[in-house]
Amino acid sequence: MRVIAALSGGVDSAVAAARAVDAGHDVVGIHLALARAPSVGGRSKGCCSAADAHDARRVADVLGIPFYVWDLSEEFTEQVIEDFVEQYRAGRTPNPCLRCNEAIKFSAVLDRAQALGFDAVCTGHYARIVHGPRGAELHRAVDEAKDQSYVLSVLTLAQIESTLLPLGDSVKSQVRADAAARGLRVADKPDSHDICFIPDGDTAGWLHDKLGESPGDVMDQASGAVLGQHRGTHTFTVGQRRGLALSSPAPDGARRYVVDVDPAAGRVWVGAEDLLSVTRIEASQPRWCAAPPVSGDRVEIQIRAHGEHHPAVIEVTGGGVIAELDIAVRSVAPGQAMAMYDGTRVIGSATIERSRR
Amino acid sequence: MSTDRAYLDHAATTSVLPDAADVWRDVSLTVGNPSSLHASGRAARRVVEEARESLADDLGVRPSEVIFTSGGTEADNLAVKGLAWAAPSRRRRILCSTIEHHAVLDPVLWLGSHGYDIDWLPVDDVGRVDPHDVRSRLGDDVALCTVMWANNEVGTVQPLARIAEACAEAKVPFHSDAVQAIGRLAVDAGLPGLTSLAMSGHKLGAPVGTGALVLRRDADVVPLMHGGGQEREVRSGTLDAAGAASLAVAVRQSVADQEVHAARMNELSERLIEGIRGVAPDAVINGDPEHRLPGTVHVSFPGSDGDTLLMLFDAAGVECSTGSACTAGVPEPSHVLEAMGIDAGIARGSLRFSFGRSSRSGDVDLVIEVMPGALDRAFRAATPRLRPVR
Numbered sequence: 001m002r003v004i005a006a007l008s009g010g011v012d013s014a015v016a017a018a019r020a021v022d023a024g025h026d027v028v029g030i031h032l033a034l035a036r037a038p039s040v041g042g043r044s045k046g047c048c049s050a051a052d053a054h055d056a057r058r059v060a061d062v063l064g065i066p067f068y069v070w071d072l073s074e075e076f077t078e079q080v081i082e083d084f085v086e087q088y089r090a091g092r093t094p095n096p097c098l099r100c101n102e103a104i105k106f107s108a109v110l111d112r113a114q115a116l117g118f119d120a121v122c123t124g125h126y127a128r129i130v131h132g133p134r135g136a137e138l139h140r141a142v143d144e145a146k147d148q149s150y151v152l153s154v155l156t157l158a159q160i161e162s163t164l165l166p167l168g169d170s171v172k173s174q175v176r177a178d179a180a181a182r183g184l185r186v187a188d189k190p191d192s193h194d195i196c197f198i199p200d201g202d203t204a205g206w207l208h209d210k211l212g213e214s215p216g217d218v219m220d221q222a223s224g225a226v227l228g229q230h231r232g233t234h235t236f237t238v239g240q241r242r243g244l245a246l247s248s249p250a251p252d253g254a255r256r257y258v259v260d261v262d263p264a265a266g267r268v269w270v271g272a273e274d275l276l277s278v279t280r281i282e283a284s285q286p287r288w289c290a291a292p293p294v295s296g297d298r299v300e301i302q303i304r305a306h307g308e309h310h311p312a313v314i315e316v317t318g319g320g321v322i323a324e325l326d327i328a329v330r331s332v333a334p335g336q337a338m339a340m341y342d343g344t345r346v347i348g349s350a351t352i353e354r355s356r357r
Numbered sequence: 358m359s360t361d362r363a364y365l366d367h368a369a370t371t372s373v374l375p376d377a378a379d380v381w382r383d384v385s386l387t388v389g390n391p392s393s394l395h396a397s398g399r400a401a402r403r404v405v406e407e408a409r410e411s412l413a414d415d416l417g418v419r420p421s422e423v424i425f426t427s428g429g430t431e432a433d434n435l436a437v438k439g440l441a442w443a444a445p446s447r448r449r450r451i452l453c454s455t456i457e458h459h460a461v462l463d464p465v466l467w468l469g470s471h472g473y474d475i476d477w478l479p480v481d482d483v484g485r486v487d488p489h490d491v492r493s494r495l496g497d498d499v500a501l502c503t504v505m506w507a508n509n510e511v512g513t514v515q516p517l518a519r520i521a522e523a524c525a526e527a528k529v530p531f532h533s534d535a536v537q538a539i540g541r542l543a544v545d546a547g548l549p550g551l552t553s554l555a556m557s558g559h560k561l562g563a564p565v566g567t568g569a570l571v572l573r574r575d576a577d578v579v580p581l582m583h584g585g586g587q588e589r590e591v592r593s594g595t596l597d598a599a600g601a602a603s604l605a606v607a608v609r610q611s612v613a614d615q616e617v618h619a620a621r622m623n624e625l626s627e628r629l630i631e632g633i634r635g636v637a638p639d640a641v642i643n644g645d646p647e648h649r650l651p652g653t654v655h656v657s658f659p660g661s662d663g664d665t666l667l668m669l670f671d672a673a674g675v676e677c678s679t680g681s682a683c684t685a686g687v688p689e690p691s692h693v694l695e696a697m698g699i700d701a702g703i704a705r706g707s708l709r710f711s712f713g714r715s716s717r718s719g720d721v722d723l724v725i726e727v728m729p730g731a732l733d734r735a736f737r738a739a740t741p742r743l744r745p746v747r
Contacts, residue, residue: 053685069686115738
């Protein structure tokens with residue numbers, strides 16, 4: 001196959017590309033220029049820095065494959081960064097990595113690759129693609145701690161069929177060892193954890209710059225009383241405890257958490273921890289990468305990257321899905337994706353709209 | 358018959374001429390600092406001075422007017438910043454064309470952020486500066502005027518003599534970046550009114566790291582680097598005898614061959630343009646069809662992306678460039694095409710093919726052979742940008 005290997009400059013994508021070469025594919029390496037923010041004083045942090053592009057180029061050199069940089073910064077700004085800001089403005093909690101996979105890596109990149117005559121895109125995500133009798137299936141990675149099937153749960157079957165994920169059967173330590181054995185200098189490069197376009201990790205500060213101040217009241221869910229003020233609903237997410245700056249404690253002395261965010265009214269609702277526990281999650285815009293479930297099917301759901309798996313019964317409605325959980329889960333925020341699994345197999349994903357106890 | 362791979366990016370760099378490589382090797386194996394006073398030092402100094410005299414003869418100036426530098430960028434920086442810094446305090450305006458190479462553009466912009474006023478010289482739709490416009494802007498508040506001899510992207514050649522003449526009359530120092538011009542055009546660095554001229558070795562068959570600033574004897578410049586003052590107290594750093602010698606050899610050969618070389622480059626360019634018109638009738642050939650650098654063909658393919666085309670051509674064995682500068686591997690939008698008023702959407706799908714000594718007609722055949730397939734794929738790959746994703 002003719003394969004486009006996305007090289008971030010990190011160890012995972014480097015080993016993934018190397019394994020695609022080993023498998024006999026005709027591989028071309030690309031680095032995605034996603035955020036074109038000028039580097040300040042030569043500092044390099046974040047996944048789109050010049051230093052990462054340099055590391056990606058060196059990986060391609062060592063593997064002996066051609067290398068190009070694809071400028072997808074316009075698409076990334078429109079589809080990922082602006083969406084991220086708008087979601088927070090609307091009081092929701094988006095996952096930009098998932099959005100990037102959906103709109104950029106497996107859409108814009110795959111589309112361009114296919115138009116250029118390539119058959120597949122190869123990435124360093126930890127997840128497995130299994131070709132079974134029902135066609136391609138997306139499964140959790142062998143390395144549970146690194147499993148990234150959640151951020152890939154938005155892919156369509158067609159996208160999965162044109163994807164290579166050579167790391168799904170390895171644990172991270174094996175990948176690093178493989179990189180070292182191949183003489184790839186990124187073998188001991190630290191993992192990236194931040195949102196790539198917020199390199200200093202200060203998401204609240206970044207959002208504050210984008211959305212500005214919009215002060216409002218912090219409300220008590222139990223009494224309806226005004227407990228304090230906040231500088232903008234967008235810095236709060238359901239389940240959050242820090243940053244509330246409430247002067248008076250709850251009558252029972254218990255900690256208070258954000259239980260609801262209402263940007264239209266400019267209100268942040270707080271309450272006791274047990275208010276965060278929900279057993280029913282309603283989600284919209286389901287995307288299925290396998291045969292869609294029917295009402296009554298038992299699945300496992302996951303509501304955040306590297307989150308726990310929760311057994312649930314699915315109800316399929318007109319425009320979405322409802323999950324009735326066996327055991328209550330905490331801190332479910334609108335805008336998060338709910339990935340659904342049959343064992344290790346991803347069935348699909350939907351966007352959480354509301355949840356109830 | 359077509360060749361396996363076609364290197365059509367000689368404007369980026371070209372291979373070192375065998376004679377230039379030989380002389381570099383011979384000199385570099387001989388010990389001696391040209392500033393030392395003993396026999397070895399004197400021998401090395403002799404190599405440098407003979408190179409300087411050779412270069413001066415070929416460029417039409419005096420030996421003392423040749424200042425060896427590390428290349429075109431240093432030469433441009435030395436002239437632009439050096440002349441601006443040396444200008445009397447009432448002269449704070451800089452005339453600069455909008456299509457300069459970054460080696461001139463960026464020093465000028467830097468000066469602009471350090472107390473100088475930049476007066477941009479516009480170009481017409483083929484990239485030419487109007488000498489009348491230059492004349493109208495000159496005055497006793499101008500520190501210097503800088504206009505390149507020939508543009509590195511689209512290959513447009515400027516009316517240098519008339520601009521230099523206007524500057525001479527206004528008594529304003531005039532600098533020209535001739536990095537692309539030497540060897541392809543008949544370059545007279547002794548042109549009346551020209552204060553300084555920058556040249557680079559690796560564009561004409563000398564090693565990277567060689568170059569020179571031709572600086573008129575009476576020109577006053579403030580050095581960029583302070584040190585031993587080896588070059589006329591204007592440029593410091595140990596003299597590179599091997600580099601100077603090989604630069605002189607390459608320039609000698611380039612200047613001697615210039616007419617024949619230019620004719621051959623023009624012939625290849627014409628063949629390529631003809632072929633492109635046959636394959637892609639709506640392609641736009643950019644630059645001045647009359648005043649054009651031999652061997653540079655800059656073309657826009659509306660509806661495509663230059664970086665995608667470059668990748669497809671590379672895969673098919675054709676090595677070319679988008680022509681504009683790159684940042685971390687991504688071509689920047691071309692300030693040259695923008696200055697020429699070319700629509701950004703069209704500019705996006707641009708490529709530069711540049712011929713050199715090793716170029717053969719088979720190279721053109723290969724480009725034309727692979728072009729339909731590359732264009733077809735590039736047009737298809739360009740559509741996702743226009744299609745909203747979910």
